Amino acid sequence: MVIRDEAHAAGDRSTRGSSDDGRAGVRSGLDLHLDLPGAGGVGRSLEAALREAVRSGRLTAGTRLPGTRSLSADLGLSRGTVVQVYTQLIAEGWLTGAHGSGTRVAAVLPESGIGEAAGHGPVEPRAAPLGDLRPGRPDAGTFPRADWASSVRRVMSTMESEQMGYPDPAGMPALRLAVADYVSRTRGVWASAGSTVITAGFTQALALLARTFHRLGARRAATENPGFVLHRELLAAAGIASVPLAVDADGADPSGLPDDTGFALLTPAHQHPWGVVLAPGRRSAFIERARRNDAYVIEDDYDGEFRYDQQPVGAMQALAPDRVIYAGSTSKTLAPGVRLGWLVVPAPLRDPLLQTIRETGSAPPVIDQLVLADLFSGGGYDRHVRRARLGYRRRRHELAERLAAVTDTPLTGVAAGLHTLLPVASASAERELVATAGRAGLLLHGLHTAGYWHPTGEERPAALVIGYASPPQHAWRRALDALVSLVSPAGAIG
CATH class of the missing domain: 3.40.640.10 (Type I PLP-dependent aspartate aminotransferase-like (Major domain))
Structure with a gap:
C-alpha cells in the first residue's frame, strides 16, 4: 500500500480532499510503499511493515514520517492505533519523536549493518554529537x-x-x-x-x-x-x-x-x-x-x-x-x-x-x-578564498596552542591547508584514540585507521590526521575541547 504524507511537507490545509483509495483525508507527497498483509491485526501489520522498511534501508536515517492523523486517514485506521505503533517503534529505537519536528527514522539504528541489504551501506549519524574533525573538508557553512x-x-x-x-x-x-x-x-x-x-x-x-x-x-x-x-x-x-x-x-x-x-x-x-x-x-x-x-x-x-x-x-x-x-x-x-x-x-x-x-x-x-x-x-571567488584563509589560519593557531598545553608532541607539517597531523606512539594507540573519540561522537581519522599506508604495517608511524576546517563555526570550540580532552594525560573523553 502506498502511504503519502503532505501535512508535514507542506502544511497546506487547502489540499484536503479524497485520497487515492477514495477515502477523505489529506493528500500527501511522501510515498512510503508499505506492505500491510493484515495478519496479526492492523496495528501489528503496520508496526512490522514500518520496521521492515527501516531495516531494509528503504526508509533512511532522518526520514520524516507522516503525522498520525494523516497516516490514520490514509489507512482507514484509528489515530490511536497509529500512535501506539509509533510509540512502540520509538521505544525500540527504530524511530525518534520530538516536539515540533515530528516522527523520524532514528539516526543510529538498533541493529548493525541495517541498510546494507538495500545497497545503502552502514548508516552513519547525520551529525556527530561532539564534532567532525576528519580531513579534506572545508567549513561548508562559509559557502558564499x-x-x-x-x-x-x-x-x-x-x-x-x-x-x-x-x-x-x-x-x-x-x-x-x-x-x-x-x-x-x-x-x-x-x-x-x-x-x-x-x-x-x-x-x-x-x-x-x-x-x-x-x-x-x-x-x-x-x-x-x-x-x-x-x-x-x-x-x-x-x-x-x-x-x-x-x-x-x-x-x-x-x-x-x-x-x-x-x-x-x-x-x-x-x-x-x-x-x-x-x-x-x-x-x-x-x-x-x-x-x-x-x-x-x-x-x-x-x-x-x-x-x-x-x-x-x-x-x-x-x-x-x-x-x-x-x-x-x-x-x-x-x-x-x-x-x-x-x-x-x-x-x-x-x-x-x-x-x-x-x-x-x-x-x-x-x-x-x-x-x-x-x-x-x-x-567573488577571490574574496571568499581570502575570508576562508583568515578563518582557517585562526583555527590552526588555536589548535596548536590548545594542544601544546596538554602534550609535548608538536604538530607536523607546514602551517597550511585544512588539516594537520599529531603523531602518536603506535598504530594500536592511534586506533584506540580514534575508537574512543568515535564512541563519544568525535569523528577522527588516523594514518592507519584511514588506510594512508600502502602496504600497511604496524611498524609504520602513527598519527591523528586532524581536519580543523571541517566543523561549522558554532561547533568548532566544542570539537576542539573534545580533542584536547582526548589527547590530554587524563584522557577524559569517552
Missing part, C-alpha cells in the same frame, strides 16, 4: 551563498539558448578562460583556455586521466606513501598499479621511482597527509625522470591557496608545462558538493583525454560551469 545566488541570476538572465546544447567536452570556454587566469596569477601556472579542461572535481579528473594513460600503455604509477587510499583505488579500477614513494621531510623521494611508471601522482605544495612541501631539488628530479622516460607528473594542488606562515609555494607545473598536469578544484575552497575542478594539460595528452571524456559522457553541467565562471570574473 549570496555571491553564488547572484551569479546564478546573472547567468540565467544572460545565457544564450544555444549554450544549453551538448557542451564542449573540454568545458565551457568562459570557465576555461576564468580558470586559466586564476591559476596563472595565484599559483604561477602556465595556462591558457586551450590547455584547460573542466572536470567534476579531482576524483573524476584522476579517474579520467588513469583511463587515458591506460589506453596510452601505462600500467604502473607512482603514488606517495602515505597517501590518500581513494586515489590508489581509482588507479586500480583503471588497471594501473600503484608504486609507493617514501615521503620524508623533503616530500616524496624520486629515488624510488621506477623507469616504467607512466606517471607520478604528487601533492607538492602540501603533501597529503604528511603536510610537508616537496623540496626544489626533488621537483627537478621528478621532472628530469619524466622527460627521460616519456612520462608525466600529476600535480594535485588540492589546497594550494591556503598557506598561513608565508606566501604559498608556487605550482610545480611552471617548471615543466610539457610534463606536469596541473589539477585543482573547488572542493576545499568552496565545498565538495560543487563538484567542479580543472586540469591544465600538456598538448600531447589533450586529445586522448577529451576522447575519454566523450566516451564517458562526463562533462559537468553547463549552468554550474557558467555560474562558477561568473563567480571568478566578478571577484
Whole structure:
C-alpha cells in the first residue's frame, strides 16, 4: 500500500480532499510503499511493515514520517492505533519523536549493518554529537551563498539558448578562460583556455586521466606513501598499479621511482597527509625522470591557496608545462558538493583525454560551469578564498596552542591547508584514540585507521590526521575541547 504524507511537507490545509483509495483525508507527497498483509491485526501489520522498511534501508536515517492523523486517514485506521505503533517503534529505537519536528527514522539504528541489504551501506549519524574533525573538508557553512545566488541570476538572465546544447567536452570556454587566469596569477601556472579542461572535481579528473594513460600503455604509477587510499583505488579500477614513494621531510623521494611508471601522482605544495612541501631539488628530479622516460607528473594542488606562515609555494607545473598536469578544484575552497575542478594539460595528452571524456559522457553541467565562471570574473571567488584563509589560519593557531598545553608532541607539517597531523606512539594507540573519540561522537581519522599506508604495517608511524576546517563555526570550540580532552594525560573523553 502506498502511504503519502503532505501535512508535514507542506502544511497546506487547502489540499484536503479524497485520497487515492477514495477515502477523505489529506493528500500527501511522501510515498512510503508499505506492505500491510493484515495478519496479526492492523496495528501489528503496520508496526512490522514500518520496521521492515527501516531495516531494509528503504526508509533512511532522518526520514520524516507522516503525522498520525494523516497516516490514520490514509489507512482507514484509528489515530490511536497509529500512535501506539509509533510509540512502540520509538521505544525500540527504530524511530525518534520530538516536539515540533515530528516522527523520524532514528539516526543510529538498533541493529548493525541495517541498510546494507538495500545497497545503502552502514548508516552513519547525520551529525556527530561532539564534532567532525576528519580531513579534506572545508567549513561548508562559509559557502558564499549570496555571491553564488547572484551569479546564478546573472547567468540565467544572460545565457544564450544555444549554450544549453551538448557542451564542449573540454568545458565551457568562459570557465576555461576564468580558470586559466586564476591559476596563472595565484599559483604561477602556465595556462591558457586551450590547455584547460573542466572536470567534476579531482576524483573524476584522476579517474579520467588513469583511463587515458591506460589506453596510452601505462600500467604502473607512482603514488606517495602515505597517501590518500581513494586515489590508489581509482588507479586500480583503471588497471594501473600503484608504486609507493617514501615521503620524508623533503616530500616524496624520486629515488624510488621506477623507469616504467607512466606517471607520478604528487601533492607538492602540501603533501597529503604528511603536510610537508616537496623540496626544489626533488621537483627537478621528478621532472628530469619524466622527460627521460616519456612520462608525466600529476600535480594535485588540492589546497594550494591556503598557506598561513608565508606566501604559498608556487605550482610545480611552471617548471615543466610539457610534463606536469596541473589539477585543482573547488572542493576545499568552496565545498565538495560543487563538484567542479580543472586540469591544465600538456598538448600531447589533450586529445586522448577529451576522447575519454566523450566516451564517458562526463562533462559537468553547463549552468554550474557558467555560474562558477561568473563567480571568478566578478571577484567573488577571490574574496571568499581570502575570508576562508583568515578563518582557517585562526583555527590552526588555536589548535596548536590548545594542544601544546596538554602534550609535548608538536604538530607536523607546514602551517597550511585544512588539516594537520599529531603523531602518536603506535598504530594500536592511534586506533584506540580514534575508537574512543568515535564512541563519544568525535569523528577522527588516523594514518592507519584511514588506510594512508600502502602496504600497511604496524611498524609504520602513527598519527591523528586532524581536519580543523571541517566543523561549522558554532561547533568548532566544542570539537576542539573534545580533542584536547582526548589527547590530554587524563584522557577524559569517552
